[in-house]
Amino acid sequence: MRVSSLDRALAALACLAGLLGVALSAAAAHIPGADSLKTAAQFLLFHAPAILGLTGLGRLGLARPALARGASGLLVLGLLLFCGDLSVRTWLQQPLFPMAAPIGGFALMGGWLLGAIGALIPARRQPHHAG
Structure with a gap:
């Protein structure tokens, strides 16, 4: 089974989020x-x-892959906006842009909601080919 470049990118962004979380904790x-x-x-x-x-x-078929990717994308966007705004406010004493944190928070909530929907809607069955 071939892994999509989007799945690889999302996995890499997740690992980067973990790295930044550790770095910000230390800071x-x-x-x-x-x-x-x-x-x-x-x-x-x-x-x-x-x-x-x-x-x-999504890869395992336990959630609708497109919805799982969309949910992951919303979580990444939400983290960029929410955490980015909090970090910029701390270091530069100004917001990333007006309403960045609330928009990021709504994106995070949307990601969780889309993830739940993706888990509840069964993945489409792939036709089984013998051979």
Whole structure:
């Protein structure tokens, strides 16, 4: 079974989210009052395995692959906006752009909802070919 380049990209982005979560956790431990960085780190660390899981569920046929990929994509987008905004606010004392964090939060919620829908809608059966 061939792995799509989108699945590979999502898996790589999930691992990058985990790496950034660890890095932000370390940074937050050394910056007094960096509660926003702690929150961003937690979000990255919580969602990295979720993205990996959604990608895997789609590949295994336990979730509709297109919906699992869409859910993973929304989680990545949400992390970029939400965690990016929290991080930029901490280091540059200004927002990423107006409403970046709330938009990111809604994208994260949308990703979880789409993941649930993808898990509830059975994957299409591939015709079995002998030979």
